[in-house]
Amino acid sequence: MGDNKIDFLISHSKTIKCLYYHTLLTSTEVSNHTGKSIPNVIKTLNEMIAEGYVEEKGLANSKGGRKPLNYSLVANTHYLLSVAMDQFSAQMVLVDMNNQFVTDVARYGFELRDLQTDKFIEYLNHFIKASGFAKNKIIGIGITMPGFVDTEKGVNYTYLKVAGQTLVEYIQQNISIPVFLDNDSTAIALAEQKFGVAAGIKNVMVLNLGWGIGLGMILNDKIFRGNNGLAGEFSHIPLFKNGKLCTCGKHGCLETEASLIAVTAIAKQGIGQGEITSLANYEDIDADIIINEAIKGDRFSVKLISEAAYHVGEGLAILIHLMNPAAIVLSGKGSVVGKLWLAPIQQAINEHCIPMLTSHTTFIISELNTRAQLIGGAALVVENFGKNLESKLNEIEDQVSV
Amino acid sequence: MGDNKIDFLISHSKTIKCLYYHTLLTSTEVSNHTGKSIPNVIKTLNEMIAEGYVEEKGLANSKGGRKPLNYSLVANTHYLLSVAMDQFSAQMVLVDMNNQFVTDVARYGFELRDLQTDKFIEYLNHFIKASGFAKNKIIGIGITMPGFVDTEKGVNYTYLKVAGQTLVEYIQQNISIPVFLDNDSTAIALAEQKFGVAAGIKNVMVLNLGWGIGLGMILNDKIFRGNNGLAGEFSHIPLFKNGKLCTCGKHGCLETEASLIAVTAIAKQGIGQGEITSLANYEDIDADIIINEAIKGDRFSVKLISEAAYHVGEGLAILIHLMNPAAIVLSGKGSVVGKLWLAPIQQAINEHCIPMLTSHTTFIISELNTRAQLIGGAALVVENFGKNLESKLNEIEDQVSV
DNA sequence: ACTTCTTTTTTAAATTTTTAAAAAGTTTTT
DNA sequence: AAAAACTTTTTAAAAATTTAAAAAAGAAGT
Structure with a gap:
């Protein structure tokens, strides 16, 4: 069967994608994104206007010449x-x-x-x-x-x-x-690539700081999923000889030292041992509380986050050796305290990475946060x-x- | 200026590449590789025959129809x-x-x-x-x-x-x-992809077992080089807390435990401590000797290789978590004893990898060996x-x- | 041996795409 | 303020590519 409207949409998917990702584009820009010639693009765009999927949105600025028309997707078609x-x-x-x-x-x-x-x-x-x-x-x-x-x-x-x-x-x-x-x-990696701080960077590791430590990889400008979509299992790389049993059934995963779950466990233990910390004021603590107290300046909470961050940094050192990324993005819920992570991560990287490699990789904190x-x-x-x-x-x- | 002959070659580079990599192809196969239509391919092929770059090489078999012509590059043009x-x-x-x-x-x-x-x-x-x-x-x-x-x-x-x-x-x-x-x-990864056991597999990690442990990655059917061509530094991922100084200036690199250089050092130490081994018969030993004695069955040599292999396996466990490859190829000089590596690597993988991941990754030993x-x-x-x-x-x- | 069915090759027509040039609209300069 | 310079848009022509159909060559079955 196949709906004609849908066939039409699908045959112009490249144009739709670039308009969706950039909201407002001129014909020249669409041409650059799709790799098609300008007459071709304009023909397509006009067809899409006729079908109601695209609309003209005024004129863009020009640096000395005719102002180009802006095009965008009609917001409410789908x-x-x-x-x-x-x-x-x-x-x-x-x-x-x-x-x-x-x-x-x-x-x-x-x-x-x-x-x-x-x-x-x-x-x-x-x-x-x-x-x-x-x-x-x-x-x-x-x-x-x-x-x-x-x-x-x-x-x-x-x-x-x-x-x-x-x-x-x-x-x-x-x-x-x-x-x-x-x-x-x-x-999250896709969001950062299309709308976030990873836009325009070809090789990016996007960390999802949350309950575990997730990883989305952008390699050669494309989301990398591995052979069965299972790539990026950063949280469970076997990194420590600490003997700690992980939820995955193995021992010594990165997650056993670096996740917010691990942090919470260590915090409870510390409180039990009489650490002087504002965390002691809570009946029961969770990761959010620790993060909040760390932001407020509680020494013990900051130390906990720092230690987790250092361990994440150890893992990242390996990642940098293997992938030579242009950037590492700290995203996900946990990125609201991005700056708290940054220094200890950097320190771990400095200790564990060949300088040649670190000099090519920059750290960026997400601005998408919970919306990513x-x-x-x-x-x-x-x-x-x-x-x-x-x-x-x-x-x-x-x-x-x- | 630009030589006409060369311009011609370059404009047909896709065809040349697939003929080079497959030696003998029919027009249909070239069409599949280049993504061009059959009339287009045949036109190109005939042009190249006229220029002396391609020749017809008899007929290929067919399962019930006209036999297709085989084409190949003329071997001695360049x-x-x-x-x-x-x-x-x-x-x-x-x-x-x-x-x-x-x-x-x-x-x-x-x-x-x-x-x-x-x-x-x-x-x-x-x-x-x-x-x-x-x-x-x-x-x-x-x-x-x-x-x-x-x-x-x-x-x-x-x-x-x-x-x-x-x-x-x-x-x-x-x-x-x-x-x-x-x-x-x-x-080596490129060789394995085009002419070796990695042919046709989309995500492959190719290990170069040599003085160090090199890594070439094939991701989504393409050689992955990272942002500055420095990806694949497997040898120097920080994996051990052994305090051993690596040639790279850092401590605890995989190489400090797993390379043939490390193996040689450990062997010498063992001989000094009076290990019973055929290695003791040599005045000075190197990696080749250890490999040879291991092949001959010297227990100590086998143990040395096995221990190195186990450590390589620990590194590979991380690699599998991150990349979810379809295959890991053991190549390079050291792959002549590929089978010696296999069992201990497998054991390390089993201990350190989530089963879900290992079940999707197979190990293959190179057949290209020193020619890779x-x-x-x-x-x-x-x-x-x-x-x-x-x-x-x-x-x-x-x-x-x- | 003949027919039927497949597959490849060739040919011709149709389509798509690009190139090139002209026209139109802005900014900068004189 | 007019001209020059520069861009973008539009149009038309040319080139490239694909599609579809026909012809050729071979395999398999009767």
Whole structure:
């Protein structure tokens, strides 16, 4: 079958992508991004204007010549549903074709490891209904979450497992909207690359500082996922001989010394041993509290974060040796205290890295913060405009007609 | 100016590359490799036949239809000079357009860290003259060597440094043939990808088992070099808290426990302490001797190799976590005892890797052995057919006409 | 041996894409 | 304020590429 409108969209996916990622572009800029000639681009753009997907948005500035027309996507032709999950909640937001949030960010709480897929689908349906937007206006859902995710297959090997079917298939069957699944850290890397501080840098390591330490890699300007989508398992590289058992079942993972979970455990131990710290004022402490007290200046809290950061730095030293990145971005929830991490990381790097290599790598703190993962989820859908979206739409159509 | 013949070659570089890498292809296969339509491919091929670069080579088999014509490059239109260096010597060979060695492999001995660039150029001139082939038939020189190499810039930051000029520029000025420089391990990875066991695999880690432990990475079907060509510094990832000073100036590098240099040092120490081993029969031992005795079955030698291999495995566990490769190839000189490495590496992987990840990665032992680096050097020149070759030829022409 | 089916090659037509040049709109200079 | 310089847009022509159909060559079955 194949909807003509959709075919049209898909055949112009390159143009859509660059307009989505840059919001406002001139024909020359689109030409540069797509690699097509200017007459070609203008023809395409005019076709898209005729179909209502693109609009002219005034004139851009020029440095001595005719002012070029600005083009952008019409914001309300379609919407992207971004679902950003972590261990304890799913955040959802609807994003328009200009990468703007058009709803409030909704939050559904749970324990991820106990979450049932059907419950999750309930949340999705609830959010869509509550959003007030027409369901058929939602062109795709981008779900980003922790765990071992194979984006191509549409499976999370760790959470939300469905028997006999992929998670993506299952959700699609129940919601009838194309679904794309990806790892949380990869989504954050995508967000940083398209809209954040990693924009325009070809080789970037994006750290997702959260409960664990996630890693999204941009190599040669492309998100790198490895052979089965499992690349970037930074949190569990075997780095320490500390004998500590990790949640993954192995010993001495980076996570056992450097994650916020480890930090919290060490903090509790310290308090028990009578450390002088404002943390002692709390009945029960968690990572957020430690971060807050560290920001306020509590010595013990700062020391805890610093020590974790140093260990992250040890891991990063290895990463730099292997990947020779132009930049390392500190992103994710934990990046709000980015500056606290920076000095100890730098120190570890200096101690463990060959100077030749460190001199080529700079550290950057994210400005997207908590929005990164949501932005990445929407971008994930846009990234799949084209062949992938087409085949998912066909799947859904087949299934409805059966 | 630009030679017409060369312009012709360069404009058909895609076709040349796939014919070089596969030796014998049908028009359909060329079409698949280049992404061009069959009429287009056949037109190109016929043009190249007219120019003498391609020839028809009989008919290929067919499963029920007209037999397709085979095409291949004419072997003797040009030659590629491959120079494979290690710490103690440079091997040189001339390779034809069918990837066949057309001279014996010449060997020039030296201490790399003491080698002067002018002496090296002497060797090159000597080899070219002694080869008996016309210099203008040599279309490019591929030099592959240890050290921090920036291929794009044409510099080795570690060896053969030239003041005020890049190494590549300097050699080109003296030899008047385009020169391409790359890291030895990267070259080996390229060889394995194009002609070896890594062919057709999209994400492969190629280990260069030699004096150090080099790493060449194939990511998404492409050689990955990092932001400044320095990626793959596997040998110096900080992995141990052993306090041992490494040649790089840092402490605890993988190399301090796992390289053949480290193995040799440990062996000498063991002999001094009266270990019962056939190694004791030698006046002075080196890595080759240990490898040979290990093959012959000397327990102590096997144990030494095994321990080194286990440490390599610890490093590989990290690599697998980060890159999720489909395969890890054991190549380089040391791969002749590939099977000796395999079991202890596997054991380390099992101990330090999340099973989910190991199950997706297979180990393969190279079949290219000592020829890998030489093949890679020639392939390096072929890889640069196109823009890069053109600009180097222009540089040389400008310089001659001045 | 003949027919039927496949696959490759060739040919011609259609389409896409680029190139080049002209026209139109701004800024800077005189 | 007018001219010159510079850009972007538009248009038209040329070139490249692909598509589709026909022809040729061989394999497999009857």
